[in-house]
Amino acid sequence: MPKPHDHLHRHHLLLLLFLLIIATNSASASATTTNYQRFKEAPQFYNSPACSSLDTNEMCSHQAVHVAMTLDAAYLRGSMAAILSVLQHSSCPQNIRFHFIPSATANHHHLRLTISRSFPSLKFQIYPYDSSKVSGLISTSIRSALDCPLNYARNYLANLLPPCLSRVVYLDSDLVLVDDIAKLAATPLGDRSVLAAPEYCNANFTSYFTPTFWSNPTLSLTFAGRKACYFNTGVMVIDLQRWRQGDYTTKIIEWMELQKRMRIYELGSLPPFLLVFAGNIAPVDHRWNQHGLGGDNYRGLCRNLHPGPVSLLHWSGKGKPWVRLDANRPCPLDALWAPYDLLQTPFALES
Structure with missing residues (x-):
């Protein structure tokens, strides 16, 4: 016959087991929510003697090179590599100002801390992007990654960045520069x-x-009188003053609104840019966009460089170099991205 204290003992064991399960689940949830990528500190880069001194309002200086990029948890590793490549190949790295645009719901404190730890001297600002206005205008495209609301932040650059900025270089996160x-x-x-x-x-x-x-008599005349060509929106030099004066954000949004009523394109955020600007842009030398290194939008197969000089390598397409490297299935050209990878691996030894 069991003794009375045996029941008490079993109750204690059950209670301890219950508390252990709760603690384990809590620890697991905590680990999940704080499981951020860690990055190494990059080398410090200094201006050459010929570089000019910036005026006092540094984030608005017209003498600085202003770079705008979106920040996203899924592409943060690519963004960090891109930043490093920009600084490493610049003659005046201390004269570069970065303007980062994350989603309004992102952990901005973590993003700021991550960038500051890897680039302690970097001059940058973060501008949260409220995607609620554009979310209802996004149409599904051929690849789900293209439907991310942050892809549409470039539509709003002139509104997001300070009015004092007149020119900015916009860069995607899946590229590296090998030139100034x-x-x-x-x-x-x-x-x-x-x-x-x-x-x-x-x-x-x-x-x-x-x-x-193309079958609509009115829409098909959109490009009349324009030598319209495809252009890549992952590498752009933008005059923000002219953009604001022409209210080009509104023009892009109007095409997106039409797309919701009748499907006139398939490829994410690019077509509205083409509708507004194709045939009316200044050309950038192709050396600044060795594009398509991520393969096509379906399979992301390996590709070779295009003929000609190279100043920027762009892994546009489905395949991203960090994903392929982690999977031990890299393409040959992914080896050109790897030296800029700042990811801190668990077993890395401090040099």
Whole structure:
């Protein structure tokens, strides 16, 4: 016959087991919510003697090179590599100002801390992007990654960045530079162009829009009088003053609103840019966009470099170098991205 204290003992054991389960689940949840990538500190880069001194309002200085990038947890590793590549190949790295745009719901404290730890001397600002206005205008495209609301932040750059900024270089997160970004920033825009980007007039431009678009008598005249070519929006030099004066954000949004009523394109955030700007942009030398290194939008197969000089390597397409490297299935050109990878691996030894 069991003794009375045996029941008490079993109750204590059950209670301890219950508390242990709760503690384990809590620890697991805590680990999940704080399981951030850790990055190494980058080397410090200094200006060459020929670099000019910036004026006092540094984040608005017209002498600085201003770089805008989005920040996203899924692409943060790519962003960190891109930042390092910009600084490493610049003659005046201390004269570069970064303007980062994360989602309004992102952990901004963590992003700021991550960047500051890897780049202690970097001059940067963070501008939260409220994607609620654009979320209802996003149409599904051929690849889910293209439907991320943060991809549409470039539509709102002129509103997000300080009014004092007149020119900015916009860069995607899946690229590295191997040349001085000041050369790219100095791309001439002429008297009227709002932006400069790499153009590809050999691409089949009509394929970026649906038969519904081309069969509509009014819509099909959109590009009349314009030598419209495909251009890549992952590398752009933008005159923000001209953008604001022309209210180009509204023009882009109007096309997105039409897309919700009748499907006129398939490829994410690019077509509205083409509709507004194609044929009216300044060209960027193709050396500043060795693009497509991520393969196509479906399989992300390996690709070779295009003929000609290289100043910027761009892994546009489905395949990203850090994903392929982690999977031990890299493409040959991913080896060119690897030296800029600042990810702190668990077993890395301090040098």
